[in-house]
Amino acid sequence: MTEDNKLAPGQTFTRIELSKIFGGALYSGIVPSNTTPNVLLYSDASKGEANGYFDSFAIEDDHGPLFHYTGEGRTGPQKMTNGNKAILNHVKDGRALHLFWAVGKLKGSDTRLHQYVGQFEIDPVKPYFTRTSPDKDGNSRTVIVFRLRAVNSIKKPSIDYMTVPVQATYTEVHDEPVHEIQDPATSRLIETERNSGITFVRNPSAEAVFERREGALVDRFKAFLESQSHEAKRWLVSPAGIRSGFQTDIFDVTDHVLYEAKGQADRNSIRMAIGQLLDYQRSIEPRPTLAVLLPEAPLEDLQQLLKEVGIGLVYEQGAAFIGWPASLT
Known part of the structure; x- marks a missing residue:
């Protein structure tokens, strides 16, 4: 060779x-x-x-x-x-x-x-x-x-x-804020942002359009929550002993539900979402209900996995969000 x-x-x-x-x-x-x-x-x-x-x-x-x-x-x-x-x-x-x-x-x-x-x-x-x-x-x-x-x-x-970094997918949309070392852990609610540039040209000569699936999904779900008179924000979580704060995807203030969004419904994405949610939850009081937000229904086995670990599932189907409100699942 x-x-x-x-x-x-x-x-x-x-x-x-x-x-x-x-x-x-x-x-x-x-x-x-x-x-x-x-x-x-x-x-x-x-x-x-x-x-x-x-x-x-x-x-x-x-x-x-x-x-x-x-x-x-x-x-x-x-x-x-x-x-x-x-x-x-x-x-x-x-x-x-x-x-x-x-x-x-x-x-x-x-x-x-x-x-x-x-x-x-x-x-x-x-x-x-x-x-x-x-x-x-x-x-x-x-x-x-x-x-x-x-x-x-x-x-x-x-x-x-x-x-499996905590903020692996979301760094495409939001820069990670920087804080001094936090001891003990802290968390606070912050406003959501619209994910600007939902589409952009990856190769201008070929006019190839790239869609930020996860960011677009978060935007659509936020608009849906607001249409239901629900308040949507995010948590800024700063675990003890680290310099960085992690921004969650979307938090339904009205129902006290924390959502982790993923751009696809595959096994690795759902595994990562479970870990992120459980990690975030430790720093939020009172502890929120947890749910995964997906662009489509996952396999039945993955739905059962979420059910067994006590995490809700909401997925997009046409113009509807199946499984919402997650607080009732």
Whole structure:
């Protein structure tokens, strides 16, 4: 194996094996090849959070998976230099991006294995955004988060190795506010926002329209609640011991129901919603009723899962929201 065309999504490699193929550093997260027109991106959930890196598959839309990849720089504000610049300019430089995800260790050793996820390209409309995250010393700083699109078929790591960040999907709509360390936990109601730009052109030359499913769903449900004379807000939750506050999706003040919206009704989205709701609920008093908001009905098995954990389900069907009011389910 000598070229990147030999890579197949799902294959696993050690860093030494990949270095023999592509050259480049053995320990950096972003590795421009010194022998081929490629940039290798490494993500390791077991180590990333300690350094303020939260890589994840954020959403899956009409154009396929969108991957959030945190830039390099372990201390201080991240800058658009070195590896970060290599990602931003990879199309102009004629380089391909290849993503690898740490999936355990080589049997009988401490050598880590990295699964090849697939080839990606930076989103041409919104290449990256910034957010506040602690560095390796726990100090607040600005990090760069690249928005990457799959070029061809990919192979996601199993759920055992995937990160499930609290605000994975909603960072597409709202920037995360920054606060000083909160001890104990706090929460307060804030106003909802309309998710501006429900549609935008991903590739102007092709007039490809990309719909923010989750944000649009939240907007429609908020309008529905208000049409029923219900007050809709959000919670700003600041758990104890962290610098960041998390904004929930939508809170029905009238019925005291907290909704977590997802842009699709698949198993991973519902699993994530359950975890987010249970985490948010811990910081809100009195504790709200919990419900998941979906654009369509999920499988019967997933409906049963929500029922068993005591979380309501509301989904859109035509112009109606089935399962509402969740306070009566």
